[in-house]
Amino acid sequence: MKPRRSRTEAVPEPSRSRAEAKLTPGSRPPHRRRNLGDVLDRPGRRFDRAWLRLQAEAHEQALWLGRREVRAGHSRWVKDLARDAAPVVRHHLHLVRAELDDR
Template identity: 70%
Template sequence: MRTARNLAPAGIAAVLALTIAPAAQAQQMPQQTTATTVQAGWALHASAQDRAYLREAHRGNLAEIAAGKVALGKSRDRDVRAIAARLIRDHRRLDARLRSVADRLDVRLPSTPSAAQRDDLRAVAGRHGHRFDRAWLRLQEDAHSHALWLGQRELRRGHSAWVKDLARDSAPVIRHHLHAVRAEL
């Protein structure tokens, strides 16, 4: 009996703790929600720099995919063809993520590479054999160097955490492509 009297206060304390704790957590929730909302608001904001990066990087991905397809059709060099296949695969993956971010931020993306990118690829595609391979590799070196520069500019000047993460995460892939291209030159 004595044990039951000693346990009763402990039981009441436990019940009170269970009922008071959720109420205390509920009072803290608006503060946490407000902080999350503020963070989400910044993530949802796309500055002019963020929008420009998304559009240019998307055009770059489209140009790399098109260039890879041209190289697969024209080149007879096994290493150039391997690089081309990797570019197609990796830039499709990078672009899928980029499109997802652009959709979340309501940024419209162009449907084709820029006129300059199309002209450059057309000029390279007009060559044959070893000359094609060298010109194609030089085009890829320039395009990937530019892509790295774009990403660095976004990291310095961008505002959206999502877009900056995209630029940061794509840099190692682009750097790997650049090293592979330079090794073939």
């Protein structure tokens, strides 16, 4: 068995086709996409809610990409990293959603 790489070591970029690279979960039209600029422009509680929604979307995408890596990835180390990260990302997503429900 190949020794696990330290998480601080450089990981080679996975080779993906252009079509594969364009696939993203929940792709939306530009007017529906949130970005950091939209979040920063909001004051107070509106900032908090926008930030939480942005975090929820990012964590959902991270989970989707992690599942895809586990299924289709080449590097055992990267696949292990995706598998190991999933419970932490799910926990963070749960916290973000709980806070959104409270607001």
